[in-house]
Amino acid sequence: MKKAALVATLGSLSMLACAQNDAPATPKQAAAAPAAAAAPAPKAGSADARAIEAVRKLNPQVRVEHVAAAPLPGFRELVVGGQTLYVSDDGQYLLQGSLYDLRQQKDLSDATLANLRKRLLAEVPKSERIVFAPANPRYTVSVFTDVECGYCRKLHNDIAEYNKLGIAVEYLAFPRMGPASEDFRIMEAVWCSNDRNKALTDSKNGKKPQATRCNNPVMAHWNLGRRVGLQGTPMIIAENGVAAPGYLSPAQLKQWLDTVLAGQ
Structure with missing residues (x-):
């Protein structure tokens, strides 16, 4: 059962990597494309760096759009290919799915994705x-x-x-x-x-x-x-x-x- 779950996670992250690397743009398309900036590299040895390293052990090609301390104590929050992931600060555990704050009645994973969407869409000019x-x-x-x-x-x-x-x-x-x-x-x-x-x-x-x-x-x-x-x-x-x-x-x-x- 545990092995099947790990395979599913690997498959999911693999598809996310493929989504980010499929079909390189032609020169004309690339000229029109805005620069795509992933999350800046965190300090080596930090909890952020360990979280990114843990995800890239599953798939080295994944692009991490966002990494920060998670609302869940002891975890980092990452966005990869439009999905929110949670990785323990020691890099040992990974959670997939929505993190819901029962007190606030709020989907915290959705809030993270909304902030990312707002930032990325702001880079697309009206023209x-x-x-x-x-x-x-x-x-x-x-x-x-x-x-x-x-x-x-x-x-x-x-x-x-x-x-x-x-x-x-x-x-x-x-x-x-x-x-x-x-x-x-x-x-x-x-x-x-x-x-x-x-x-x-x-x-x-x-x-x-x-x-x-x-x-x-x-x-x-x-x-x-x-x-x-x-x-x-x-x-x-x-x-x-x-x-x-x-x-x-x-x-x-x-x-x-x-x-x-x-x-x-």
Whole structure:
């Protein structure tokens, strides 16, 4: 049983490493990609360093986005490939899963991921997003989208309704089939179009844009989606980094934003 659990952990970390190292960007894509900074190297011999070393013993290729003292005494908190891990200060024990504070009624693992998402998304300029916004938005969400995704199309069909409710939608690309797919090439063509908003709308309605190549951020967005823990599209992220539980209708999204951004 213990051996099976260790194998599962190894497999999970292996997939996370693959997610971070798959499909190197072409020179044109790399030119558009922002520099991806992992957590700075901690002092040798520190609890942070021991935690990173422990994780890398399971898989040397994992990228650690964040390491700090965990809310759980005696443990360090790490973010690897969009997952929060907890490693004992001596580097002997590793926990996977959500850490929940019963007193505060709060998922502390989600809070850590939200802070990471907020930081990483702040590095993506508006010029690299496709924006559908009302004149004076009350809320702005970042949405990882795929032109072939049914719920992504459903969301986009109602884009005017989101805007009427004061919600600005800023799209990032996440072609789920990966860099070698036709889906990926379509999304590159969308981002290379002279009118990206129209090209995105057309592509979601089954009309492929003219194949065009340019410096584009699609690969950078795809890698970013994996780093922030994307598990499906559309992934909707509020300004504070909190991710919605999947697709939400215009009214549902407004209600959700009222809740997660209350007092902010």
